[in-house]
Amino acid sequence: MTQELRTPVPKTPTWRGLRDVGADSPARPVYLSLLALTVFAWILFLTDGGQFFSQVNTVGILQRSAALGIVAVGQTLVILAGSLDLSVAFLISLVSLVAAETMADYGVLPAIGAVLAVSALVGLVNGLVITRLKVHAFIATLGISLIIKGVLDHRYDGPAGSVPESFQRLGYDRIGPVPVSALLWAAIAFAAWFLLRRTPLGYRIYAVGGDPEVARLSGVRTDRVVVAAHVLCALCAGMAGLLLAARLGAGAPTVGSDGGYDLESIAAVVLGGTALAGGRGGVAGTVGGVLLLAVLDSVFNQLEINSFAKDVVRGLVLVAALAIYARRRLAR
Amino acid sequence: MGLVLRMTGIGKSFPGARVLSGVDLEVAAGEVHALIGENGAGKSTLMKILAGVHTPDEGTIEIDGRALAFGHPLDAQRAGVSIIYQELTLLPERTVAENVFLGREPVRRGLVDRETMERTTAELLASLGEDSFGPRDLVRRLSVAQQQVVEIVKALSVDARIVVMDEPTAALAEHEVELLYRLVRRLRERGIAVLYISHRLREIFDLADRVTVLKDGVKVATEPIDRITTADLVRLMVGRELTDYYPPRAQRPPGDVLLSVRGGGNDRLDGIDLELRAGEIVGLAGLQGAGRTELVKALFGAEPFTRGEMTPRRPRSVRDGIAAGIGLVTEDRKSEGLALHQSVRDNALLVARAGKGRAGGAVLDLLQRVRLAPPRPEQEVRHLSGGNQQKVVLAKWLTVAPRVLLFDEPTRGVDVGAKAVIHELVRELADGGMAVLMVSSELPELIGMSDRILVLRDGRIAGHLPAGATEEAVMELAAGS
Numbered sequence: 093m094t095q096e097l098r099t100p101v102p103k104t105p106t107w108r109g110l111r112d113v114g115a116d117s118p119a120r121p122v123y124l125s126l127l128a129l130t131v132f133a134w135i136l137f138l139t140d141g142g143q144f145f146s147q148v149n150t151v152g153i154l155q156r157s158a159a160l161g162i163v164a165v166g167q168t169l170v171i172l173a174g175s176l177d178l179s180v181a182f183l184i185s186l187v188s189l190v191a192a193e194t195m196a197d198y199g200v201l202p203a204i205g206a207v208l209a210v211s212a213l214v215g216l217v218n219g220l221v222i223t224r225l226k227v228h229a230f231i232a233t234l235g236i237s238l239i240i241k242g243v244l245d246h247r248y249d250g251p252a253g254s255v256p257e258s259f260q261r262l263g264y265d266r267i268g269p270v271p272v273s274a275l276l277w278a279a280i281a282f283a284a285w286f287l288l289r290r291t292p293l294g295y296r297i298y299a300v301g302g303d304p305e306v307a308r309l310s311g312v313r314t315d316r317v318v319v320a321a322h323v324l325c326a327l328c329a330g331m332a333g334l335l336l337a338a339r340l341g342a343g344a345p346t347v348g349s350d351g352g353y354d355l356e357s358i359a360a361v362v363l364g365g366t367a368l369a370g371g372r373g374g375v376a377g378t379v380g381g382v383l384l385l386a387v388l389d390s391v392f393n394q395l396e397i398n399s400f401a402k403d404v405v406r407g408l409v410l411v412a413a414l415a416i417y418a419r420r421r422l423a424r
Numbered sequence: 425m426g427l428v429l430r431m432t433g434i435g436k437s438f439p440g441a442r443v444l445s446g447v448d449l450e451v452a453a454g455e456v457h458a459l460i461g462e463n464g465a466g467k468s469t470l471m472k473i474l475a476g477v478h479t480p481d482e483g484t485i486e487i488d489g490r491a492l493a494f495g496h497p498l499d500a501q502r503a504g505v506s507i508i509y510q511e512l513t514l515l516p517e518r519t520v521a522e523n524v525f526l527g528r529e530p531v532r533r534g535l536v537d538r539e540t541m542e543r544t545t546a547e548l549l550a551s552l553g554e555d556s557f558g559p560r561d562l563v564r565r566l567s568v569a570q571q572q573v574v575e576i577v578k579a580l581s582v583d584a585r586i587v588v589m590d591e592p593t594a595a596l597a598e599h600e601v602e603l604l605y606r607l608v609r610r611l612r613e614r615g616i617a618v619l620y621i622s623h624r625l626r627e628i629f630d631l632a633d634r635v636t637v638l639k640d641g642v643k644v645a646t647e648p649i650d651r652i653t654t655a656d657l658v659r660l661m662v663g664r665e666l667t668d669y670y671p672p673r674a675q676r677p678p679g680d681v682l683l684s685v686r687g688g689g690n691d692r693l694d695g696i697d698l699e700l701r702a703g704e705i706v707g708l709a710g711l712q713g714a715g716r717t718e719l720v721k722a723l724f725g726a727e728p729f730t731r732g733e734m735t736p737r738r739p740r741s742v743r744d745g746i747a748a749g750i751g752l753v754t755e756d757r758k759s760e761g762l763a764l765h766q767s768v769r770d771n772a773l774l775v776a777r778a779g780k781g782r783a784g785g786a787v788l789d790l791l792q793r794v795r796l797a798p799p800r801p802e803q804e805v806r807h808l809s810g811g812n813q814q815k816v817v818l819a820k821w822l823t824v825a826p827r828v829l830l831f832d833e834p835t836r837g838v839d840v841g842a843k844a845v846i847h848e849l850v851r852e853l854a855d856g857g858m859a860v861l862m863v864s865s866e867l868p869e870l871i872g873m874s875d876r877i878l879v880l881r882d883g884r885i886a887g888h889l890p891a892g893a894t895e896e897a898v899m900e901l902a903a904g905s
Binding site: 295296 | 522
């Protein structure tokens with residue numbers, strides 16, 4: 093029994109800088125699909141007499157996806173932490189109204205402050221209900237969502253408040269060919285990526301989502317991590333609300349729910365390869381997921397497919413993508 | 425010898441049960457202190473109190489002479505207590521370095537300092553002589569033994585004063601145990617106090633300086649290891665002499681062939697020829713990764729053979745296997761054998777209900793037959809000790825009266841007393857006409873139980889050995905030297 097034996101394991105190459113799109117990355121399939129779909133779209137537009145890479149089209153894609161993109165970045169954080177947030181849609185509606193009404197009375201900066209404060213508060217409540225009251229995230233955020241909806245339905249019949257011209261530029265201005273809204277999205281995505289890759293909080297989000305008990309036994313204060321993730325997610329939703337208010341020129345009680353930001357943001361996150369159970373994935377994949385949905389939309393528009401068929405195809409894409417991920421996981 | 429840890433008068437109750445009362449424990453620097461006792465004796469609870477997972481109802485903990493109260497595992501960690509749990513506490517999707525520094529990543533200017541993390545991890549790995557993997561490898565790509573090394577590196581990286589190891593060898597193959605011994609001795613040389621929990625008495629005699637025995641939540645003895653014998657320890661633990669560790673072998677010659685394979689293979693196995701006969705227990709030996717689990721899963725239909733002949737018909741699925749009268753007691757009862765949050769009754773009837781509406785007979789009779797004590801069918805399985813859980817798994821199979829029963833590590837994480845009961849049950853089943861194939865990493869158990877032994881190496885059968893073969897003979901075949 094004194095023999096020294098060791099089972100050799102193959103050394104696997106590590107993809108340091110390129111970890112986000114490396115062979116081992118969960119984000120890889122979504123970018124490959126995005127590439128394939130883009131080529132398909134390009135050819136389709138050509139045969140249709142259009143130009144996929146025309147400025148009008150690409151700017152349109154970026155502009156339409158910015159709000160969803162920002163929400164989905166936040167959603168990525170909570171999903172990675174093993175939670176999820178269904179309250180983002182109604183939170184967006186709420187903050188669009190907070191923004192528009194505060195701007196009308198007090199100006200832009202106080203409005204932004206108010207929006208961030210309201211969002212952070214909602215995120216905090218979500219996080220505390222989940223961690224302190226031990227309510228499952230699905231039900232907790234659904235409950236908060238209904239509460240916000242009730243308040244909105246009670247107080248508003250339609251659009252309210254008004255956004256000054258200066259702030260509306262956030263919705264439509266461009267710097268060169270790039271919309272300001274897309275820059276905002278990129279900045280938020282980069283910040284979240286940085287948070288996850290380089291800060292202790294980011295590491296702990298992965299740990300808690302990967303296995304809360306392991307994290308706890310390793311000395312992580314798991315509750316704080318979940319609460320922090322929810323606050324950040326709500327802040328992202330708040331910023332998406334600001335963007336939508338800028339675009340509408342007013343606040344609207346249905347802007348969030350009409351956009352379906354709750355389920356679409358979750359769809360984008362999982363399309364990007366993040367595990368719904370948490371602990372695996374990242375922001376890069378989510379950005380890919382949002383772009384994939386946007387390019388798909390642009391193809392639908394070009395083909396003039398009706399909206400019902402659109403939904404059917406989107407549903408198929410989502411289910412197919414997750415089936416493919418499941419197979420990949422099994423194959424390991 | 426400086427005293428590092430002093431626990432005095434520790435008591436703890438859970439709803440409905442008093443788990444510990446008045447337990448004293450002292451561990452010195454540079455001492456390996458073994459903690460033993462049957463499952464349910466309170467070892468895990470005592471350890472979790474030391475880890476800050478549970479708070480004691482009474483008693484005090486002193487580390488280096490300072491009284492401490494832990495409210496969160498983080499507090500214990502800061503006080504220099506590091507625990508290596510029985511179930512590995514690693515995140516498969518993160519790298520080795522990320523796991524080692526989980527929860528206490530080095531920070532420079534607010535950012536995680538990857539360089540330091542990876543460098544320190546690499547240094548610690550090197551200091552343990554581990555070069556088969558590096559700090560950037562994903563943990564899910566490592567073997568169980570390698571993951572254990574990661575756990576130890578994790579413990580070392582906090583500059584722990586006290587390292588607690590809970591059944592560290594439970595998941596290791598024999599040859600990997602030797603590596604662990606070396607690591608433990610290295611900890612001792614560094615003046616670290618090691619609290620070593622194990623069911624395997626041999627390890628305790630190999631490693632420990634002193635041993636403390638717990639029984640029913642009370643400390644019954646603390647003795648220097650050279651003043652105590654195995655028989656003493658067993659008597660202290662179970663309160664009875666276990667003179668005959670293994671039940672007698674088959675008295676009659678084996679009966680009909682109930683299962684045979686000719687040239688069986690799949691992507692992990694090749695050229696498997698074997699026969700299992702009624703009334704005999706066949707031991708299956710091999711190193712970690714040799715394909716033992718793969719072989720029993722192939723016979724059962726969970727990871728089927730893709731080629732070769734088999735009687736009864738080669739199962740293509742688990743349902744085929746069960747229909748052909750084959751049962752498998754899996755290696756990991758918690759994730760593969762039981763629905764932990766369901767009752768004993770529901771678990772015992774799992775297989776019966778999956779079949780064609782056959783009733784499983786009276787559950788209570790069955791539970792008595794597997795000697796579940798107490799036989800309470802409504803209890804949730806997760807509250808049972810490891811030994812009792814294993815009995816429920818066995819009951820689950822007895823409902824469908826299989827002709828061939830495959831056991832994969834049937835006594836892993838099971839205490840000495842329950843082990844003996846499981847051994848007796850396995851023998852009884854064989855005597856009753858069942859064919860049994862049993863995998864065990866514990867060679868004494870494998871040799872003690874088996875009527876003959878098959879040895880696997882690299883997915884092939886390396887050889888056959890008769891009853892009573894020596895450990896050396898088995899290892900020689902397994903390692904192919």
